Amino acid sequence: xxxxxxxxxxxxxxxxxxxxxxxxxxxxxxxxxxxxxxxxxxxxxxxxxxxxxxxxxxxxxxxxxxxxxxxxxxxxxxxxxxxxxxxxxxxxxxxxxxxxxxxxxxxxxxxxxxxxxxxxxxxxxxxxxxxxxxxxxxxxxxxxxxxxxxxxxxxxxxxxxxxxxxxxxxxxxxxxxxxxxxxxxxxxxxxxxxxxxxxxxxxxxxxxxxxxxxxxxxxxxxxxxxxxxxxxxxxxxxxxxxxxxxxxxxxxxxxxxxxxxxxxxxxxxxxxxxxxxxxxxxxxxxxxxxxxxxxxxxxxxxxxxxxxxxxxxxxxxxxxxxxxxxxxxxxxxxxxxxxxxxxxxxxxxxxxxxxxxxxxxxxxxxxxxxxxxxxxxxxxxxxxxx
Numbered sequence: 001x002x003x004x005x006x007x008x009x010x011x012x013x014x015x016x017x018x019x020x021x022x023x024x025x026x027x028x029x030x031x032x033x034x035x036x037x038x039x040x041x042x043x044x045x046x047x048x049x050x051x052x053x054x055x056x057x058x059x060x061x062x063x064x065x066x067x068x069x070x071x072x073x074x075x076x077x078x079x080x081x082x083x084x085x086x087x088x089x090x091x092x093x094x095x096x097x098x099x100x101x102x103x104x105x106x107x108x109x110x111x112x113x114x115x116x117x118x119x120x121x122x123x124x125x126x127x128x129x130x131x132x133x134x135x136x137x138x139x140x141x142x143x144x145x146x147x148x149x150x151x152x153x154x155x156x157x158x159x160x161x162x163x164x165x166x167x168x169x170x171x172x173x174x175x176x177x178x179x180x181x182x183x184x185x186x187x188x189x190x191x192x193x194x195x196x197x198x199x200x201x202x203x204x205x206x207x208x209x210x211x212x213x214x215x216x217x218x219x220x221x222x223x224x225x226x227x228x229x230x231x232x233x234x235x236x237x238x239x240x241x242x243x244x245x246x247x248x249x250x251x252x253x254x255x256x257x258x259x260x261x262x263x264x265x266x267x268x269x270x271x272x273x274x275x276x277x278x279x280x281x282x283x284x285x286x287x288x289x290x291x292x293x294x295x296x297x298x299x300x301x302x303x304x305x306x307x308x309x310x311x312x313x314x315x316x317x318x319x320x321x322x323x324x325x326x327x328x329x330x331x332x333x334x335x336x337x338x339x340x341x342x343x344x345x346x347x348x349x350x351x352x353x354x355x356x357x358x359x360x361x362x363x364x365x366x367x368x369x370x371x372x373x374x375x376x377x378x379x380x381x382x383x384x385x386x
Contacts, residue, residue, distance in 0.1 A: 008241030041244025140205025
């Protein structure tokens, strides 16, 4: 995150005495990224965040990959899914993966979690396609709704409480910190005037949640292919205050202001987040190009350095045929791709689009997982034939 925020009670100076009403010290905890070189926050607990009662057996939590991954234009159609499992973690269905990131669909049946979760190795973006609810973490709570990107830094201890509505989530995990786009920021870290969103669009936690009772609190920690079950004497929700630049937040795709021009603009104008090895872009309703001879449909292009994934959220994507709400398309580096036959001429004269999609562009090869193969449209590579 790129700006400072504080919530609750904190001492005047960091790393100094901060006492509770009974005279005992609050427990200070530093949560940081990239060792001590990245963004960080300081949290103040009523109880030590280290009091482990017991450690349960680790549960395997791995993504299986096929032995071979042919070079193909790919369509994964998840539109027919109504659920992917009972539990928030069990129902994460990872479809695409490489050394830097992964993409999963998640449609849990259960609307509450009786444990906390911590991703010990990856930042997460949870895109709310359908559903609404509350993210609850040691930083406080955030109300989330359809269209929200919920950015959760690694080591954040959290759970979701969902409303009783249809629920469809897109989850992107990153092995490096997910950041706002560097070219949108000035040297002080503030988002620039021409950025497609600004700090007032970003929704940090609004209210701390306090759980002060002793008990047995389970935190499932994801690390190196396992869920490690740690039971603590005190809830992680015992924070009386915190400050810093590392915290979860929500940003609505509907608050992304599109950049348009007289002729077709390249995909980087849609960029929303960056990380090492990939970027995330947002396609939102926008006016088309206004040159008198403009072609709104994207031009054919060869991906040399990246694999391009589009997740289709809403609307009729004018350059594609046979794509449904909840479809994924992946156009890998090494192959040219472009609009489907007939869509270029059809786009000429169109004034606007109402499509919404999330794009993931990776700078290393991205692979379909074994589970992802269940949704493969085998005819898609030939879909550019007349």
